[in-house]
Amino acid sequence: MGGWVVVWRRFRALVTWGDEVFSAAVQIVLPYWSAALALMLSAGVVIGRIDSALAARHRLDALAGGFGAVASPVRLLTPQTSLDVVTGWADPAGLLWSYLAVDLILMTLLVVLLLIVRATVQRQLAEGGSQDPEAPRRAAAAQALGWSGLALGGYWVADLLETAATVGLGLWGEDVDLQGGTAPGVAMLAARAIGGVSLLKWVGLVLAVVPVLLVASSFRSLRDRALTGLGALRGNVLVGIVLVALFLALGGDIGRQIDDVFSHAAQSPWKIVLATGLATLTSWVMLRGGMRCVAAFRCTPAVSAVTAPRLRRTLVAGVVLVLLGVSAVLVPALEAGRATFLALLLVPGVALLLWTALSWPSQVRGLALHAGAPRADAPAAWVWLLAALPLLLLWLGLLRAITTTWAVNEHPPGAGMFWWAAALGVLLVVFVAINQGRDLAAGTEPGWTEVAAWLAVSGVALGVSALPFPAAVWTGLGTVGVVVWFALVSVCGLTGLTLLGDRWAVRGALAITRVRRMPVILGLVLWGLVASTIDTDGRYYDVELLDPGRASTQVSAEVAFTRWYVGEGAPSAPTYGPGDVRSLVLVASSGGGVRAAFWTQEVWDCAFGAGCSDADQADRDRMQDVFFASGVSGGAVGLALVAAHERSGQEPATTFSHDFLAPAVAALFARDLPNSLLRLPLPGHDRSAALGDAFTEVEPELARPLSWAAGHTPYLALNATSVEDGCRFTLSTLTQASPQTRCTGVLADVPSHGPGAAPVRQGNRYLCDRDGVPQEVSLATAALVSARFPFVSPTGTLRNCQGEETFVLDGGMFDNSGGSSVTNVLEAIGPRMENVNKRQTFGCVVPRLLIIDSTFAPTASTEPDARPLQTLGPGLAVGAFYGNRSDRELVAAARTVEDAARQAKDDCGAGDTLANVVTIFPVAAGGAAAPLGWTLAQSTQATMREQLPTETNCQELPGQVPAATSTGPATDSTDISPSEQGREEHLRRLCADIQAVHGWLP
Incomplete structure (x- = not known):
């Protein structure tokens, strides 16, 4: 027993010594905590992108995974998965060494910051003194914190061992076959050891952090100090939450939009200067406003008793507002502005009446007279941290974009990105260095003039921003600049509202809640929610229609097929005769934002123009045999651009060099959010209309009616989703379904001949104004309308001439492939196609389907899913069913085409061996993957263009397969870099597919 006592005492001495060492180290770095925090966040962004690059850059058919898939406690049980991931990494040496270096920095800074937090808590515990009744509990808590320092040291050592071992395993896997020979036994043991060290690392982190959190939450003085800071800076906190949410919430595929937005902005020195200047100004305003809010929060508002005359005046005001609101609703001439009157008159009137009724008892009137001083002073750290956010997040976003471009994409970052990053880094350091040492101002009560000044600046700026500027103003500023600009406007407005709440004393019924400050911001939010609830008319989000008196025109699918077959509207009559195979080309273009729009246009030019031809020749007119094209979301935008260019005969403009996201974001902040409170009946001013204006300014032909697109260009179907019944909602130049007005989502509007046909609501029947005029x-x-994906675009309202409304969202909510419309149209024209094939006057019609899919296909397998929890099984199954619906619709369309083509070839006796269904899609080999948003940087465009074949590189590919016999990949034994295998294999397939499409057409 004595030996164990000695060991325990020595261990306690070691803990005490370690605690003293850590405390001394903290005192050295304490003044630089903000710099350490900024560096740690930067390292976290970089290491996250490196890990994503490891998962993206892999060998063909290998198991895809990053660093976290290997260094995980679960690998104690499944070490084979670690070996599969490691052997799948292609050329990982540079990324692994970079990961090791950045991880060492990240973990060191994390430990330093945790030690600073621990030291702050220890200092707060010591402030109580020996006379404090809680002194014994404080002493015990301080002793408990001693173990956290030692645990942090263990965490740092374990993380270093884990990272170094994983890097070593990855480098070893480059030279040795870990799956065969003598290596597997040792490799398996190494993988298990990494899992064990990873488990120890997380245990150490928990032992280090949990005691600090428990102690900090157990003492009221510690909690009050932190919460007081957040309460005093509630306006800045809201702005910070929004900025951080914009940076963090866009994960996965959409998250690459952040990288592309910054890459796009870095292409323009003007955008760089404006965004940086606005971010610096926003940080300065947040600093000054935050200091003023803290000073105002230290004061207690002057409180006077709520008198009966004041309550009577409030009662009269409430009654007047309610009567005016109700009267406005009953006046027919004011019908358009009914929701506005309800929001601005009835809602505040009811609120005043409610407050008066609850405050009338004499016991309630004096509750606010006993308001005391703040329980604690707000710490200055909150002010500096929140004020630095605009510059810091701008820096982190740019750093993320640079790292992504370096680690994942093939194109190196531009010089503008590096200069921008350097300037931002210097500004951030200067800002923190100048302001961190300042003391907060003494508590002074804000005056009404000061409050009005803050609100006036914000109101004027917001009002000017809401004016109908040309979209080029916002695209010129760029998305980054737009977000920072509205952060500046929001900071001014929320600072004014915060000071108003501190200046306006809580009285009467509100004092029952024990709130110390008037909840002005919360009141406005609740006001907007109530106003949105009572506004059932929804005029603001009406889909914008053209001038009255021009109804949409459609033809039936059968009539459209007959016109196509005889060449009506084509530049020349058909040259086919009996026995000739004539391809009826159908196109399905999937959704995917601007990526899908760009990919659709590029693939179309490659398949039906001269986009994939190296020769300087005029485009062949292959368009007259392209009968029908169905698009969803970004694919619908791409088809609209194709139709506009083909119908007008103009060359495509540099459409995708513009930032289309900026006008939508500007309309969201300047119009849609304020109008959630005002409810102004201004259709055509929402963010979806702003996005449409941005496209029509760049491509004026898009402003023409939808029916104008019909002609020798294909008939179009642009697919959305109706919210109320979840059915496909199609705006088209031909009719797909029977003349019914409603779709139940089960069997309504399904053509009787064809089990694969899908329900559809004919959108052209919902193009009437509120007076019933088509x-x-x-x-x-x-x-x-097909691309209204929340929250970039709102749900749009359309109505038929009988007044029935429908609400539409992105077509990908129902079917993101566009295949459903292809199935419907082909089933509808099937009998007539059989009839013409019996005569073969203008050739034998064989349907073909070109699928344009903008989804980046992985070239690696995925890790098998673990058995789901029984309680989550039903929900996971429903989610999987919904997620795979687009694939099922596309498979149904492809099967329908294959069956019809087989039948046509049998009826005509044609010996055609070309593929009937061709899919053109990009792959993620090497990590290249464009975002889903509405910007596309030049480097991203170049990366996608490289995935399309040209005549030269198709001829140079070894092992190329003839297009007439196969569209699958060919085998190739050439010795190429593993990181290029996926791209070359994919290019080989695309060459055969494009040749097959060219074989369809004359």
Whole structure:
């Protein structure tokens, strides 16, 4: 027993010594905590992108995974998965060494910051003194914190061992076959050891952090100090939450939009200067406003008793507002502004009446007279941290974009990105260095003039921003600049509202809640929610229609097929005769934002133009045999652009060099959010309309009616989803379904001949104004109705001439492939196609399907899913069913085409061996993957273009397969870099597929 006592005492001495060492180290780095925090966040961004690059850059058919898939406690049980991931990494040496270096920095800074937090808690515990009744509990808590320092040291050592071992395993896997020979036994043991060290690392982190959190939450003085800071800076906290959410919430595929937005902005020195200047100004305003809010929070507002005359005046005001609101609702001439009157008159009137009724008892009137001083002073750290956020997040976003471009994409970062990063880094350091040492101002009560000044600046800026500027103003500023600009406007407005709440004393019924400050911001939020609830008219989000008196025109699928077959509207009559195979080309283009729009246009030019030809020749007119094209979301936008260019005969402009996201974001902040409170009946001003204006300014032909696109260009179907019944909602130049007005989502509107046909609601029947007059919709609006994906675009309202409304969202909510419309149309024209094939007057019609899919296909297998929890099984199954619906619709369309083509070839006796269904899609080999948003940087465009074949590189590919016999990949034994295998294999397939498409057409 004595030996164990000695060991225990020595261990306690070691803990005490370690605690003293850590405390001394903290005192050295304590003044630089903000720099350490900024560096740690930067390292976290970099290491996250490196890990994503490891998962993206892999060998063909290997198991895809990053560093976290290997260094995980679960690998104690499944070490084979670690070996599969490691052997799948292609050329990982540079990324692994970079990961080791950055991880060492990251973990060191994390430990330093945790030690600073621990030291702060220890200092707060010591402030109580020996006379404090809680002194014994404080002493015990301080002793408990001693173990956390030692645990942090263990965490740092374990993380270093884990990272170094994983890097070593990855480098070893490059030279040795870990799956065969004598290596597997040792490799398996190494993988298990990494899992064990990873488990120890997380145990150490828990032992280090949990005691600090428990102690900090157990003492009221510690909690009050932190919460007081957040309460005093509630306006800045809201702005910070929004900025951080914009940076963090866009994960996965959409998250690459952050990288592309910054890459796009870095292409323009003007955008760089404006964004940086606005971010610096925003940080300065947040600093000054935050210091003022803290000073105001230290004061207690002057409180006077709530008198009966004041309550009577409030009662009269509430009654007057309610009567005015109700009267406005009953006046027919004011019908358009009914929701506005309800929001601005009835809601505040009811609120005043409610407050008066609850405050009338004499016991309630004096509750606010006993308001005391703040329980604690707000710490200055909150002010500096929140004020630095605009510059810091701008720096982190740019750093993320640079790292992504370096680690994942093939194109190196531009010089503008590096200069921008350097300037931002210097500004951030200067900002923190100048302001961190300042003391907060003494508590002074804000005056009404000061409050009005803050609100006036914000209101004027917001009002000017809401004006109908040309979209080029916002695209010129760029998305980054737009977000920072509205952060600046929001900071001014929320600072004014915060000071107003501190200046306006809580009285009467509100004092029952024990709130110390008037909840002005919360009141406005609740006001907006109530106003949105009572506004059932929804005029603001009406889909924009063209001038009255011009109804949308459609033809049936059967009539459209007959016109196509005889060449009506084509530049020349058909040259086919009996026995000739004539391809009826159908196109399905999937969704995917601007990526899908760009990919659709590029693939179309490659398949039906001269986009994939190296020769300087005029485009062959292959368009007259392209019968029908169905698009969803970004694919619908791409088809609209194709139709506009083909119908007008103009060359495509540099459409995708513009930032289309910026006008939508500007309309969201300047119009849609304020109008959630005002409820102004201003259709055509929401963010979806702003996005449409941005496209029509760049491509004026998109402003023409949808029916204008019909002609020798294909008939179009632009697919959305109706919210109320979840059915496909199609704006089209031909009719797919029977003349019914409603779709139940089960069997309504399904053509009787064809089990594969899908329900559809004919959108052209919902193009009437509120007076019941049929109208037309522009090509841009029709395409963007299909691309209304929250929260970039709102749900749009359309109605038929009988007044029935429908609400539409992105077509990908129902079917993101566009295959459903292809199935419907082919089933509808099937009998007539059989009839013409019996005569073969203008050739034998064989249907073909070109699928344009913008989804980046992985070239690696995925880790098998673990058995789901029984309680989550049903929900996971429902989610999987919904997620795979687009694939099922596309498979149904492809099967319908294959069956019809086989039948046509049998009826005509044609010996055609070309593929009937061709899919053109990009792959993620090497990590290249464009975002889903509405910007596309030049480097991203170049990366996607490289995935399309040209005549030269198709001829140079070894092992190329003839297009007439196969469209699958060919085997190749050439010795190429593993990181290029996926791209070359994919290019080989694309060459055969494009040749097959060219074989369809004359």
